[in-house]
Amino acid sequence: MDSKFCCCVFFTLSALTFSVAFSELQHEQKILLVSFDGFRWDYIYRVPTPHFHYIMKYGAYVKQVTNVFVTTTYPNHYTLVTGLYPESHGIIANDMYDSTRNKTFSLEDMNIYDSEFWEDATPIWITNQGAGHNTGAAMWPGTDVKIHGKFPTYYLPYNESVSFEDRVRRLIEWFKSKKPINLGLLYWEDPDEMGHNLGPDNPLMDSVISDIDNKLGYLISELNKEKLWDKMNLIITSDHGMTQCSGEKIIELDQYVDPNDYILIDHSPVRAILPKKGKFDKIFAALNNAHPNLTVYKKEDIPDRFHYKYHQRIQPILIMADKGWTILQNRSNSFMLGNHGYDNALSDMHPLFLALGPAFKKNVSKESINSTDLYPLLCYILDIPPLPHNGSLANVKELLSTTAPKAISPSVMSPQSNMNLKVYKLHSYAYFVGVFLGSIIVIVFLLVFVKHLVHSQMPTIQERNAEIAQPLLWS
Ligand SMILES: *[C@@H]1O[C@H](CO)[C@@H](O)[C@H](O)[C@H]1NC(C)=O
Ligand SMILES: *[C@@H]1O[C@H](CO)[C@@H](O)[C@H](O)[C@H]1NC(C)=O
Ligand SMILES: *[C@@H]1O[C@H](CO)[C@@H](O)[C@H](O)[C@H]1NC(C)=O
Ligand SMILES: *[C@@H]1O[C@H](CO)[C@@H](O)[C@H](O)[C@H]1NC(C)=O
Ligand SMILES: *[C@@H]1O[C@H](CO)[C@@H](O)[C@H](O)[C@H]1NC(C)=O
Ligand SMILES: *[C@@H]1O[C@H](CO)[C@@H](O)[C@H](O)[C@H]1NC(C)=O
Ligand SMILES: *[C@@H]1O[C@H](CO)[C@@H](O)[C@H](O)[C@H]1NC(C)=O
Ligand SMILES: [Zn+2]
Numbered sequence: 001m002d003s004k005f006c007c008c009v010f011f012t013l014s015a016l017t018f019s020v021a022f023s024e025l026q027h028e029q030k031i032l033l034v035s036f037d038g039f040r041w042d043y044i045y046r047v048p049t050p051h052f053h054y055i056m057k058y059g060a061y062v063k064q065v066t067n068v069f070v071t072t073t074y075p076n077h078y079t080l081v082t083g084l085y086p087e088s089h090g091i092i093a094n095d096m097y098d099s100t101r102n103k104t105f106s107l108e109d110m111n112i113y114d115s116e117f118w119e120d121a122t123p124i125w126i127t128n129q130g131a132g133h134n135t136g137a138a139m140w141p142g143t144d145v146k147i148h149g150k151f152p153t154y155y156l157p158y159n160e161s162v163s164f165e166d167r168v169r170r171l172i173e174w175f176k177s178k179k180p181i182n183l184g185l186l187y188w189e190d191p192d193e194m195g196h197n198l199g200p201d202n203p204l205m206d207s208v209i210s211d212i213d214n215k216l217g218y219l220i221s222e223l224n225k226e227k228l229w230d231k232m233n234l235i236i237t238s239d240h241g242m243t244q245c246s247g248e249k250i251i252e253l254d255q256y257v258d259p260n261d262y263i264l265i266d267h268s269p270v271r272a273i274l275p276k277k278g279k280f281d282k283i284f285a286a287l288n289n290a291h292p293n294l295t296v297y298k299k300e301d302i303p304d305r306f307h308y309k310y311h312q313r314i315q316p317i318l319i320m321a322d323k324g325w326t327i328l329q330n331r332s333n334s335f336m337l338g339n340h341g342y343d344n345a346l347s348d349m350h351p352l353f354l355a356l357g358p359a360f361k362k363n364v365s366k367e368s369i370n371s372t373d374l375y376p377l378l379c380y381i382l383d384i385p386p387l388p389h390n391g392s393l394a395n396v397k398e399l400l401s402t403t404a405p406k407a408i409s410p411s412v413m414s415p416q417s418n419m420n421l422k423v424y425k426l427h428s429y430a431y432f433v434g435v436f437l438g439s440i441i442v443i444v445f446l447l448v449f450v451k452h453l454v455h456s457q458m459p460t461i462q463e464r465n466a467e468i469a470q471p472l473l474w475s
Pocket of ligand 3: 292324
């Protein structure tokens with residue numbers, strides 16, 4: 001009798017443990033982070049965009065996201081996945097020159113694969129994988145670069161000819177694979193490309209925006225079809241906005257400085273100037289006050305609000321055009337009708353932010369966040385420890401659903417506070433589901449046990465009970 005009792009207790013405890021673990025597993029959050037390059041925050045008010053509005057209405061929405069300076073693609077995408085300002089993550093521009101290593105980084109010819117440029121930071125996919133999860137990336141900037149010796153679990157080498165539909169198909173495969181991902185990163189080049197060519201004020205942009213809405217619709221319907229929709233936390237954002245430029249707003253550097261006296265790095269409207277030996281004072285004096293729509297900074301005088309000073313790849317002189325102005329060497333260089341890169345305080349530079357899924361409240365909106373806040377939000381939802389960053393989880397906590405913890409830790413989490421977070425999470429929804437299921441199994445076992453006591457003198461039933469117990473436990 002004693003050994004049978006022990007056996008029963010053992011099974012009961014295993015059942016409890018198993019069901020708690022199982023419900024934790026079931027509760028594992030999935031995120032699909034989508035970036036539509038150059039999607040300005042207000043594009044969704046310009047033409048009917050029913051899919052964006054669906055997410056807005058049933059999910060979380062932020063009106064103004066302050067992105068990071070310079071408001072270009074690579075610096076901002078790296079901020080989204082590290083939570084760091086460019087001066088800390090090191091991708092300070094789309095085109096960079098590293099004078100200590102005599103190396104260049106350039107988007108022009110996709111000369112971006114030198115790991116050293118990326119390794120001031122550790123992006124979220126590496127941390128996610130370090131915590132035992134898998135990541136999948138479809139063209140997200142930097143995901144096909146080896147960083148600290150690692151790539152995402154699954155990724156596509158950058159190829160802009162791969163269709164949106166193919167990128168979505170691959171991500172869905174990864175979410176459903178035997179080694180499923182919990183984090184997917186999806187990047188699409190438009191509306192940035194068309195925004196540059198047409199200028200955002202061009203009425204032809206309307207159909208470009210409608211097309212993006214259709215792409216979002218496609219993504220939603222595929223997730224639905226593959227039964228991933230209900231469990232997915234879909235986050236839709238972008239790197240920056242876009243503003244209208246014109247041929248009347250051109251600043252020609254050749255009018256003020258001799259092109260032989262400096263090296264010009266990066267593209268309009270914020271350009272880095274590396275004066276040649278002994279030419280710093282001459283260049284600075286010639287450019288400072290040269291044009292009313294050109295602001296010229298010595299590196300050490302770049303305003304703190306840009307968080308764009310403390311990196312060796314930031315050059316000795318930074319020049320920045322006013323909104324809508326273009327900096328060229330001379331008029332024979334081409335210019336674009338739409339551009340970005342300007343001051344990140346300008347609302348035209350701001351991207352959109354929408355999210356829908358079990359981790360988010362329904363129908364909630366917030367006036368503003370910083371784009372650095374996305375990183376702690378992602379780490380929190382994925383339940384992985386964030387590395388030191390410049391965002392704040394507290395800034396985004398109102399967007400999280402009530403099943404998410406109430407205790408929100410400070411912006412830069414110590415390992416200690418992260419532990420507290422984990423403990424809290426264990427007491428959340430998943431835990432109670434686990435205990436509930438466990439209790440049911442305990443009750444079933446007690447019933448079986450009582451039945452067994454009653455019929456203990458009948459060996460055949462005793463044997464049958466053991467058989468019944470097994471499938472019950474694992475069903
Ligand atoms: C930097 O590299 C280029 C080739 O990439 C070379 O021509 C140049 O001499 C190098 N400069 C220095 C200072 O090493
Ligand atoms: C890029 O993708 C296109 C379309 O899928 C394909 O035809 C092409 O071969 C790819 N290019 C490279 C370099 O893989
Ligand atoms: C360009 O400079 C002029 C003169 O200072 C100023 O009035 C105008 O507002 C500036 N343009 C922008 C877009 O800031
Ligand atoms: C204009 O600038 C380009 C470099 O951007 C230079 O190659 C060209 O010689 C310049 N043209 C004139 C007329 O100075
Ligand atoms: C969303 O919330 C607003 C108030 O904040 C309310 O007016 C609106 O009806 C809600 N919409 C839905 C779909 O619940
Ligand atoms: C953005 O970050 C700055 C600097 O940390 C902070 O002062 C500001 O309150 C943040 N903005 C929002 C909307 O949280
Ligand atoms: C941003 O975070 C990094 C990493 O913690 C830190 O070194 C840096 O000082 C922070 N920057 C600001 C402006 O707080
Ligand atoms: Zn662009």
